Amino acid sequence: MRALTWQGKRSVSVETVPDPVIEQPTDAVIRVTSTAICGSDLHLYEVLGPFLTPGDVLGHETMGVVEAVGAEAGDLQFGDRVVVPFNISCGHCWMCTRGLFAQCETTQVREFGKGASLFGYTSLYGAVPGGQAEYLRVPQAQFGPVKVPEGVSDERYLYLSDILPTAWQAFEFADVGDGDTLAVFGLGPVGQLTTRIALNAGVRVIGVDLVPERLALAAERGAEVLDLTSVGNVPQAILDLTEGRGADGTVDAVGMEAHGSGLAKAAIGAVGMLPDAIARPLTDKFAIDRLAALQAAIKSVRRGGTVSVSGVYGGEIDPMPMMEMFDRGITMRLGQCHVRRWTDEIVKVLEQDDDVLGLESLATHRVSLEEAPAAYEMFQKKQDGCIKVVLKP
Secondary structure (H helix, E strand, C coil), X not given: CEEEEEEECCEEEEEECCCCCCCCCCCEEEEEEEXXXXXXXXXXXXXXXXXXXXXXXXXXXXXXXXXXXXXXXCCCCCCCEEEECCECCCCCCCCHHHCCHHHCCCCCEHHHCXXXXXXXXXXXXXXXXXXXXXXXXXXXXXXXXXXCCCCCCHHHXXXXXXXXXXXXXXXXXXXXXXXXXXXXXXXXXXXXXXXXHHHHCCCEEEEEECCHHHHHHHHHCCCEEEECCCXXXXXXXXXXXXXXXXXXXXXXXXXXXXXXXXXXXXXXXXXXXXXXXXXXHHHHHCCCCECHHHHHHHHHEEEEEEEEECCCCCCCCCCCCHHHHHHCXXXXXXXXXXXXXXXXXXXXXXXXXXXXXXXXXXXCEEEEHHHHHHHHHHHHHCCCCCCCEEEEC
C-alpha cells in the first residue's frame, strides 16, 4: 500500500509499504477513506524526530471501511463504516472503567513511562503505524472504532478521531457555562472547534491568534478576537474586556511550539541537531517548551478560574509561575483527550440535521495522499490560508 512516512526533520514522503494484516484477535483492518493532518503531527515534523525511525507511518485522524476483523473484534463486521480514535484503549482495564482512556493500562507504553499507545506517534507512544495510508491496522477494535452512519459525508465524522473530542474536552475542562467568558489561545483546528462548542453552549468567547485567516474564521462564528500582532499585552486586553477580572476559563490550544518563546525555540532547535542517541534522553528528561501561550492563559484567567490545556507539551523542566498560580487559586486541567469518554455525547450533536459546528466546511484543503508532503509544509508554514488538510488515499 501507499503511506505517508517520516524520513527526517521536516522530511516526509509517500512510499510503498507492506499492507497491514490481523496480528491479534482484537485487531481490525480498515480501508482508509479519509485521513487528516493534525497540528500535533507538526511536532513530529519538527521537534520529536529523535523518537521516530525513517519509514514510520504517520497519522492519527482516520476513518474508513472495515476490511478484516479478528476473532475478538467485538461486533465489528466487514463493510462497517468507522472512525478511529487516535488513542488506543481497551475499554475494560482499571483506567478505562474510570473514563481515563488516554491512560489505558492495556496499551500503556511503560518503557517510556507514557500513557496509552497512539496511532502514528513515535516510539514514546508505541510506534504504532498510523493512518495516513491506504489501510490501517486497528488494535483493540472491540472498543475503539465508532460506527458511522451511511449517507453523510466523511467530514461530518472524521474529526471524531481527535480534534473534535479534544476540543470538547478542552471546553469541558475549562468549567464554564452559559454567560461565562472563555478565552481560547490558538485558533487552529482545535481552537476553532473549541470556540464553536463554547458559542453553541451560550459562552462568550475571546479568541487569540496572529494568523489573519484564523482570526477571521473565529470572528465569523461569533467570537471576539485579539490579534497578537497588534495587541501588545494580551492578558491586559482580556482583563479590559472582562471588567478587570479576567476570563472565567482559558484554553491553551497551542502547545509546545508557541510563538514568542525565542530562547526555548533556540534550545529545542539545538537539541534537534544532535544524534538521536543523545537527543532522546535530553528531549525526554530535560526538555523545555515554548510556554508563551500557556503563560498568557494563566495570566488571563480570573481568580478561582480554570486553565484548560489541550495543546501538546513535552518538557520536564518547564518554569511555571507557581506563586501567581497559588495566590490566585486557579485550577489547571490538562492531558491527552480521552476520546471515547466524549463520543456518545458528541455523536448526538453530529446526528442533528444542521452541521451546527461547521465540520463539513472546516477543511481548507482536500488533497490526495500523494500530495501529503507538500501539504505538511504548507500547513506548518501556514501558507495559502491553510487551517485544516484532509487527505484522500
